[in-house]
Amino acid sequence: MFEIVLEPPRSWLQLRLKELWQYRELLYFFVWRELKVRYKQTALGVAWAVLQPLMTMVVFSVVFGRLAKLPSEGIPYPVFSYVALLPWQLFSRALSDASGSLVNNQQMVTKIYFPRLFLPAASILSGLVDFGIAFLILLGLMFYYGIKPTWAIVTLPILILLALTTAMAVGLWLAALNVKYRDVKYVTPFLVQFWLYATPVAYSSTLFPEKWRPLLGLNPMAGVVDGFRWAMLGQQAQISTLVYISLIIVVILFISGLIYFQHTELTFADVI
Amino acid sequence: MSDFAIRAEQLGKKYKIGEKERYRMLRDVLRDAAVATWQGMRRIVKRQARLEREDHRALWALKDVSFEVKPGDSVGIIGSNGAGKTTLLKILARVTVPTEGRVRLRGRVGSLLEVGTGFHPELTGRENIYLNGAILGMRKQEIDRKFDEIVAFSEVERFLDTPVKFYSSGMHVRLAFSVAAHLEPEILLVDEVLAVGDVAFQRKSLGRMEDVAQEGRTVLFVSHNMAAVKSLCKTGIYLEKGRVRHLGDIDEAVQVYLGSGELQQQSEVHLPADPARPVQILSVSVLNSVGNPVPTLPHDQPFDVGIQVAIRELTYRMNLGLYILDRDLDTVFSTHDFEQDDNRLQTRQPGLYAYHVHIPPLLVPGHYRLSVRAMRLGRKTEKVLDNVEHVCPFDIFDNGSVFAKVNMKWVGKVSVPVKWMCVEKHPI
Numbered sequence: 002m003f004e005i006v007l008e009p010p011r012s013w014l015q016l017r018l019k020e021l022w023q024y025r026e027l028l029y030f031f032v033w034r035e036l037k038v039r040y041k042q043t044a045l046g047v048a049w050a051v052l053q054p055l056m057t058m059v060v061f062s063v064v065f066g067r068l069a070k071l072p073s074e075g076i077p078y079p080v081f082s083y084v085a086l087l088p089w090q091l092f093s094r095a096l097s098d099a100s101g102s103l104v105n106n107q108q109m110v111t112k113i114y115f116p117r118l119f120l121p122a123a124s125i126l127s128g129l130v131d132f133g134i135a136f137l138i139l140l141g142l143m144f145y146y147g148i149k150p151t152w153a154i155v156t157l158p159i160l161i162l163l164a165l166t167t168a169m170a171v172g173l174w175l176a177a178l179n180v181k182y183r184d185v186k187y188v189t190p191f192l193v194q195f196w197l198y199a200t201p202v203a204y205s206s207t208l209f210p211e212k213w214r215p216l217l218g219l220n221p222m223a224g225v226v227d228g229f230r231w232a233m234l235g236q237q238a239q240i241s242t243l244v245y246i247s248l249i250i251v252v253i254l255f256i257s258g259l260i261y262f263q264h265t266e267l268t269f270a271d272v273i
Numbered sequence: 274m275s276d277f278a279i280r281a282e283q284l285g286k287k288y289k290i291g292e293k294e295r296y297r298m299l300r301d302v303l304r305d306a307a308v309a310t311w312q313g314m315r316r317i318v319k320r321q322a323r324l325e326r327e328d329h330r331a332l333w334a335l336k337d338v339s340f341e342v343k344p345g346d347s348v349g350i351i352g353s354n355g356a357g358k359t360t361l362l363k364i365l366a367r368v369t370v371p372t373e374g375r376v377r378l379r380g381r382v383g384s385l386l387e388v389g390t391g392f393h394p395e396l397t398g399r400e401n402i403y404l405n406g407a408i409l410g411m412r413k414q415e416i417d418r419k420f421d422e423i424v425a426f427s428e429v430e431r432f433l434d435t436p437v438k439f440y441s442s443g444m445h446v447r448l449a450f451s452v453a454a455h456l457e458p459e460i461l462l463v464d465e466v467l468a469v470g471d472v473a474f475q476r477k478s479l480g481r482m483e484d485v486a487q488e489g490r491t492v493l494f495v496s497h498n499m500a501a502v503k504s505l506c507k508t509g510i511y512l513e514k515g516r517v518r519h520l521g522d523i524d525e526a527v528q529v530y531l532g533s534g535e536l537q538q539q540s541e542v543h544l545p546a547d548p549a550r551p552v553q554i555l556s557v558s559v560l561n562s563v564g565n566p567v568p569t570l571p572h573d574q575p576f577d578v579g580i581q582v583a584i585r586e587l588t589y590r591m592n593l594g595l596y597i598l599d600r601d602l603d604t605v606f607s608t609h610d611f612e613q614d615d616n617r618l619q620t621r622q623p624g625l626y627a628y629h630v631h632i633p634p635l636l637v638p639g640h641y642r643l644s645v646r647a648m649r650l651g652r653k654t655e656k657v658l659d660n661v662e663h664v665c666p667f668d669i670f671d672n673g674s675v676f677a678k679v680n681m682k683w684v685g686k687v688s689v690p691v692k693w694m695c696v697e698k699h700p701i
Contacts, residue, residue: 005382007367008375030407038395112390113408114367114382182299270368271288 031123050131085202098124099172153232173258221247278491279342283374286335334360347492349506357515380459394438427451499602541566551586552658571672596644637683
């Protein structure tokens with residue numbers, strides 16, 4: 002018979018991968034719950050997943066495309082912005098859901114043991130369904146405008162993974178901070194909004210002077226968005242060289258987030 | 274090496290006072306940091322000696338707790354409020370970590386710390402069984418296998434595909450308990466679940482737990498219901514102020530608790546004010562007809578129970594309950610402050626409230642105790658805001674009843690003046 006020893010924590014980071022594996026079905030159930038509830042509660046249901054990026058695209062097209070006349074590299078502005086909105090909304094939704102995941106489930110956290118990591122992880126994974134639906138619309142748009150995807154479309158999973166990992170990395174920090182400091186939930190929407198403007202979603206990264214362009218790579222989402230435009234529309238990626246910096250930043254954020262999350266995880270139930 | 278299911282070694286859990294169950298705002302931390310920096314700078318400028326850091330006072334919710342539970346034992350954990358019972362279960366359930374010492378657990382741990390954890394109101398009964406089962410640590414396969422059994426036990430077959438937000442509180446509790454009860458852990462932790470549900474279901478739940486205990490599983494049971502604890506457990510751990518006061522036979526443990534528990538002796542108890550609690554019962558006393566606290570009362574006189582409650586925040590739908598318990602700690606009868614006047618359920622403003630509950634002469638001679646509970650009635654559940662259990666022992670003596678005159682025994686638990694009228698009389 003196996004034995005569990007409960008004692009004060011000894012090391013900085015214990016991943017307990019074996020335990021995560023034992024509980025793997027719970028992750029599936031959490032994702033399943035998120036999806037069930039999301040599509041049950043909203044009368045619009047699936048339509049919501051389509052409307053959100055579509056409406057934003059329309060607004061962006063009118064404001065930035067028509068009124069501000071931002072250049073879109075010879076691609077119809079609606080497609081230009083929609084292809085960037087896809088990964089952006091996947092990311093922003095994942096990030097905001099993850100940051101509230103512990104506090105929103107506080108009843109569970111204070112009563113029962115399970116790997117807490119699954120709560121933010123489930124909020125992030127469940128965004129993929131919305132993404133998939135919105136992606137079909139993108140294909141429709143591209144067909145309408147007569148744009149053919151390039152062979153680089155095969156790199157999409159990697160770009161999606163990068164977006165999700167970035168969301169998880171920041172989400173871990175915010176979720177744990179949210180437990181300790183309840184006003185973090187007011188900071189999150191602001192952070193997301195700020196991040197949107199720092200990412201070339203509505204505009205093209207070519208707007209940046211060549212000299213400064215590499216700095217965009219400090220924002221991993223800039224790499225993801227540029228990568229999407231490159232993979233889907235065949236545009237020259239502007240910051241490809243700095244994707245490595247993005248990767249390093251994501252890894253640092255992710256590992257530090259894990260450490261902080263695990264460190265505070267032990268006392269969630271005392272504080273929440 | 275000896276055979277055990279749970280072994281606790283010098284377990285301790287420390288909370289910083291004021292920190293327990295309180296989260297902070299980031300802006301407070303930033304402000305404090307700014308203030309501290311500013312003061313620090315001023316001090317450096319003024320060359321002041323650095324003041325000693327304010328020492329957070331620590332509260333040990335548990336200290337030096339060591340015990341061992343053999344596989345298959347059923348152990349009752351008793352003690353007053355704040356004795357550390359819930360903290361102990363929380364550590365065993367791995368919800369929180371000990372500050373010092375360690376616990377070794379052999380086997381899967383299942384907890385009924387609060388039934389229905391993780392139930393989602395929008396999901397149907399069927400969906401919630403799976404979700405809740407998974408949260409409790411069951412595999413999907415396992416839930417599939419036990420599904421019918423769970424449904425049958427919960428008696429909600431007809432509403433399986435209805436979202437649980439439409440369930441009555443009784444159905445909600447039955448379903449939740451049923452899922453939890455079908456988890457098959459080697460070690461089962463139970464806290465106060467029996468306070469919920471109707472009487473028939475409570476009995477069923479107790480039966481289920483007896484089954485669990487008889488199947489050779491280890492049960493740890495925290496409850497204020499002494500009758501249930503005594504019938505279910507062989508061993509008892511009596512905690513007082515975070516330390517093990519008595520460890521041994523359950524009847525002994527209960528006796529020690531009632532006989533020597535600090536609060537359990539006086540006919541007037543006063544509890545230390547804790548400003549962190551939104552609602553707190555401050556004192557309970559048994560008062561004779563002239564308003565003095567007394568340990569004995571005549572059976573034919575009314576008496577008062579004095580209750581003082583501090584309400585520190587605006588509280589909605591609050592109500593107070595008074596329970597009179599007999600020697601075996603079975604409730605003889607209960608009374609709630611909204612029974613006569615349901616306006617009492619309305620919002621209560623902060624303040625210090627003192628009540629005198631007037632008890633008519635109805636208790637038969639014997640030994641009694643009181644429990645007082647402050648609750649908030651939700652739409653489906655009642656939440657206990659504060660409670661004081663098994664306090665103010667008092668005796669009712671026979672003050673020259675007709676029974677005493679004819680040397681006859683009192684039968685039953687209460688005696689109410691009842692009129693016997695002869696309505697017909699015929700010669701035979």
